[in-house]
Amino acid sequence: MTDLDGVGVGTGAATGPAVWLAGPDETPDAGPTDRSPDAERDRFESARARTVEELREERDRAAEAVGKAAEDVLATHETFLFDPAFEERVEDALADGDPAERAVARALEDWIEAFEETGGKTAARADDLRDLRGRLLRALRGEPRRSGEDLPADAVVLAERLDPGRAVRLAAAGVAGVATVAGSRTGHAAIILRSRGVPAVVGVGDALKAVERGARVGVNAAAGRVTLDPRPDDASATEAAAPDAVRAASGTPLAVTANVGSAREAATARERGADGVGLFRSEFLALRSDGVPDEDAQTEAYAAALDRFPDGEVAIRTFDFGGDKPLPGADGTAPRGVAGSLAAPDRHREQLRALCRAAARGAGDLTVVLPHVTRVEEVTAVRDHLDAATDELKAAGVPHERPALGAMVETPAAVELAPELASRVASLSLGTNDLSRHVLGTTRDADPSVAQPAVVRAIDRAVTAAADAGVPVRCCGEAAADPEFAALLVGLGVTELSVAPDAVPALKRRLDGVDLPAAATLAERATAASTKSEVDSLLNEGP
Incomplete structure (x- = not known):
């Protein structure tokens, strides 16, 4: 049994037969041409x-x-x-x-x-x-498009390097694990694998090339280790079952929920053991159908998601068009998030009516979450629209229920206004992807850099404001799927972490039995840090 060290991506472990992927197209393979x-x-x-x-x-x-x-x-x-x-x-x-x-x-x-x-x-x-x-x-x-990889069950995929397109196909194929000679945990391929809960170790080096196809290989993402010919009793090379319910060592319950974009994904989340839906991206209903579904179709979709979690909560974000998610057929000039919804009052009122109808029909508890909030007046305006929507439904004799209201904290403005927002809503949701981008002034495709001190402090301020107001905080960004940062979030006071459905089991294993006092100490030290390297060192130490 031989161990090779690399950089772990995500959590969990897997063992299976090694399958090597062919390398990427590196050369044009074309000689001179007589064409013009x-x-x-x-x-x-x-x-x-x-x-x-x-x-x-x-x-x-x-x-x-x-x-x-x-x-x-x-x-x-x-x-x-x-x-x-x-x-x-x-x-x-x-x-x-x-x-x-x-x-x-x-x-x-x-x-x-x-x-x-x-x-x-x-x-x-x-x-x-x-x-x-x-x-x-x-x-x-003129070659055919690459389709899904022809892989045996429980394969551990090995590659020189992995591009994002291949990572998408591997994640969809449900591979057991991945190891690469080169690569980084911040690359898009690694982000895709981590978001789907596929254990991976990247940057192992040339020693990985000695592994032959079919050899038994273990991948331990948490340890950043690849094991060649692992023993049958090597527990570190096998992924343990995820607990049904997650509790800290002190007994404090922690929720692990899922980010989804459809009722079908909500069903997958339930199969993976999610406690509920922490973020239902309602705009995906429009993006996948080239237009906003009507009120009845929206009601069906929301109620179906609620039925997947009869004993849990489903947080549905109102439409968040703009940026990289333009509304089909729109000119792209509408503002982002809740401001965009308020700028289209008829469409907004229709969605609120659908949500109220779904709240009465669906089995689970519904929370409506407002995206990209930057002003307290936006929350007040949505409340007014919600009042009007319920009045319309009541007058029409349509069964309905007023859902709880929550707000996303994903802008510096929302962080500054967190005390006021928390006093007006039932919960706050951290959108760490956008929050880190706005706090640091980076582009969408740049490194999210949630481990930057400025971002950690922004999160801490929002969580503290929520705690003072007595409302819970969930984290719905990619940071929640990072095993080291997840512990930091719990230490800051986040009690619900929402990740991609396939990442739920690994996160449940990571958080079950976590030492809350140690996590709180980690959070306190990270909040006081001055550089990213200091935060990274603390995360590597863990609680």
Whole structure:
């Protein structure tokens, strides 16, 4: 039995037969051409159109089978294909007489090398470009699209490196675990695997190449270890069963819920052991049907999700269009989140009526969560709309129930207003992805960097305000799925963590029996830290 060290992604462990993936398309494999630049330009445009179609179809499948992390990555891929700098590089290469294959390779090669030399999160983006390069080259060669991998049951997948497209397909295929020679825990492939609860170890190094196909391999994400030929009694290479209910060592109950975008995903969350739904992204109903469903269709979808958790709570976020989630057919000028809903009062009132009807029909408890809150007046305005919606339903004799109201804390404004918001709602929800981006002033595809002191302090302020008001706080961002940061959140006072359905079992195992006083000490020290490296060191120590 031999152990190889790497960087763990997520939690949990798995054992299974090793299966090696073929490497990515690294070379254009095209010689000189006697075709004109115009003919090669047409070939490129056709390949790009095919790639866009492929990405959109894969994005739709990924949204349902894998989740938002995968959908966001594939949407970013499509945007890059029309980046003016990329188009200019391809055009220059074609004008030099290169075939389209070589033009694509030349356009991306320098960026890939530059990203890798930079290191960190930027280096991880090189794999995104490798993914795009492979897709374009396959389209130019007329090769079939890559479908799901043909893998044996309980396979542990090994690869030189893993691009996001491959990670999406592996997560959808339900592989047992993943290990790679190169890679980083901040790369998009790693984020996708972690969001789906697939244990992975990346950056193992060349020693991994000695593993032969079919050999038995253990992957322990929490320990960052790959075990070759593990013993049958090696508990560290086998994933333990998740507890039905999670309690800290002191007996304090902790909830592990799921982020979903449909009733179908809510059913999957129930199968994975989720205690409820911490975030139902209602805008996905519109994004998947090219338009906002009518009131009856919305009522059916919300009630179906509630029925999946008759003894639990389902938190449904009102439409959060804008940014990377534009409303189909809209011009993109509407404001983000609850402000966008208030700017479309008829659509907003219709959704509130559907939610009230679902609250009366569904078995579980419903909380309506307002996204991207930046002003107290927004909460007041929604309350007025909710009053009007219930009055309309009562006048029409339609069964309904007024749901509880919650607010998302995902902007610096919401952090500043947390005491006022907490006094007006039944719960607060931390959207750590957007919160970290807004606090740090970074772009959406940058490293979320929740371990930055400024972000930790913002979270602490919001949780403290909620505690003072006596309302609970849930965390719905990607940070909740990070095993080290999850313990920090619990130490800050978060009592519910909501993650992708497949990540529920691993998070339950991580939090069950957690030492709350030790987690509180960790949180206190992290809040007082001055640098990201200090926070990272504390997280590595753990509670």
